[in-house]
């Protein structure tokens with residue numbers, strides 16, 4: 001019998017304020033993969049991630065991690081099952097230090113001891129050594145790029161098997177973006193699966209093994225490993241109108 005996928009989003013439909021924002025969205029992620037969820041602004045990427053994290057109510061469908069159904073579980077349980085999330089809007093506690101923001105994500109978790117957290121902390125600083133410089137500063141005093149770094153660090157603190165990165169490169173200066181790309185490569189090297197939401201096709205093509213294309217809340221095509229992302233026909237239609 002084949003093993004259940006690491007993350008399986010099956011036929012999810014989400015209605016917000018009477019509008020259907022996601023319709024029958026299905027995505028499967030296997031261990032160690034980096035997969036892009038590509039779509040224009042408003043296509044439904046953030047809502048997909050928020051639904052995986054239990055932050056929206058779901059009309060239909062299921063979310064499973066290694067075959068365990070988490071559809072009705074709270075966000076905390078999803079984190080404990082190994083899903084980390086770096087939201088686009090960051091959601092940091094601006095008056096708390098970076099260190100506290102990161103450690104808070106493990107509060108209430110039975111599965112992470114102080115010792116394990118120290119190991120995670122070292123791993124995070126290994127991925128983004130520059131964070132050492134601002135660990136003691138309130139998160140609200142950091143630049144946008146630094147704050148993004150903290151959200152990724154926070155997503156890694158709970159020892160995830162998979163992280164959801166929502167537009168991690170958006171708004172970053174080219175040099176900072178390059179640092180982020182290196183950071184993402186390090187996360188991959190740790191064997192952590194990544195789902196990256198991207199409205200920038202080139203960025204998606206640079207880091208993802210394969211992809212799903214989302215348009216108006218529906219997955220319109222998937223791009224297999226080895227197939228070019230940037231030159232995909234549906235991508236061209238959506239992004240270039242050709």
Ligand SMILES: Nc1ncnc2c1ncn2[C@@H]1O[C@H](COP(=O)(O)OP(=O)(O)OP(=O)(O)O)[C@@H](O)[C@H]1O
Nearest residue numbers: 016017019021039040041042043044045046047048
């Ligand atoms: N709370 C809400 N109530 C009603 N509609 C919503 C709500 N949240 C999102 N939407 C709508 O759902 C659609 C998908 O939004 P979503 O944020 O998931 O898109 P996205 O692909 O992540 O784009 P972006 O990167 O611009 O956030 C949009 O049309 C948006 O206006």
